[in-house]
Amino acid sequence: MRLDWLEDILAVAETGSFSEAADRRHLTQSAFSRRIQNIEDQVGTELFDRTRKPIHLLKHTEAQRDQIAHLARMLRQLNADLRRGDRMSDNKLVISSQHSLTTSLTPSIIKDISLHRSDIYIRLRSANLADCFAQLLSRQADILIVYRLPGHDHPILGAYIDSVTIGVERLIPVLAPEGLARLSASREAGEVPYIAYPADVFFGQVLERTILPLIRDFGDASPKAETALTLASIEMASMGIGVAWVPESLARDRIDTGKLVDLSETLPSCSLDVTAVRLVGKPRPVEVAVWERLLKYQSADAASGE
Known part of the structure; x- marks a missing residue:
């Protein structure tokens, strides 16, 4: 059943009047009456006791009122989630971080990114170092935040990755x-x-x-x-x-x-070294935005002499 039908039924049940329900639903009374008739035709039974004032739900409808309200809430939430998901699809970024960084420095970095760009949705994954790089190579992660021992290389050849030191x-x-x-x-x-x-x-x-x-x-x-x-x-x-x-x-x-x-x-x-790592290639706009924000940490370290 359609969400607007469920909301129409609930509007009548809550107001006890077709005219007041029509006002609540921002429809003329005639248009609302046609909608109610269409609902009953589709369901195959009457839903309202029109012989009483205020109008009541018939017993079989009243028995399902909580379920109708629950379904309406669920459908509204589903619609909201789908709209949000559509907006987030272009602004979603996956960061994979070593376990110890996930519980220490990485959340503060994500907070800074979110304050700078509230429209970006970040998923944080936690793994050991080898699995972090495996996720990057399989494109299950867009950016890594991982440790590196100074003077040593990451486990992937430098020609395939961009890497910056964002902390110590x-x-x-x-x-x-x-x-x-x-x-x-x-x-x-x-x-x-x-x-x-x-x-x-x-x-x-x-x-x-x-x-x-x-x-x-x-x-x-x-x-x-x-x-x-x-x-x-x-x-x-x-x-x-x-x-x-x-x-x-x-x-x-x-x-x-x-x-x-x-x-x-x-x-x-x-x-x-605390490093940010990404694959070389053509990044998505959201990745560019986050990477540029991470470069601020590199600049801050340079300015402080670290």
């Missing part, structure tokens, strides 16, 4: 305050207990390339647990299981509240 993050060692005494004793024994990452994930590779070689210069790096998730690593460090190397932005709140201690003065840390 620190990978820092953290541990719960109550774990410091145990850490001190372990270090005196030539051991640093830590939370490891799998070798096939980005942070596992960063630790192996930049952090663990420095630890091994003065002791044994002893893994006490392993996880691919930085948030899980933070939780284990908060429990004193071992030192976790995590993005500073993820640990900052707990450091500020005293739940974690930043150990970067005594243990090695490293910097990470």
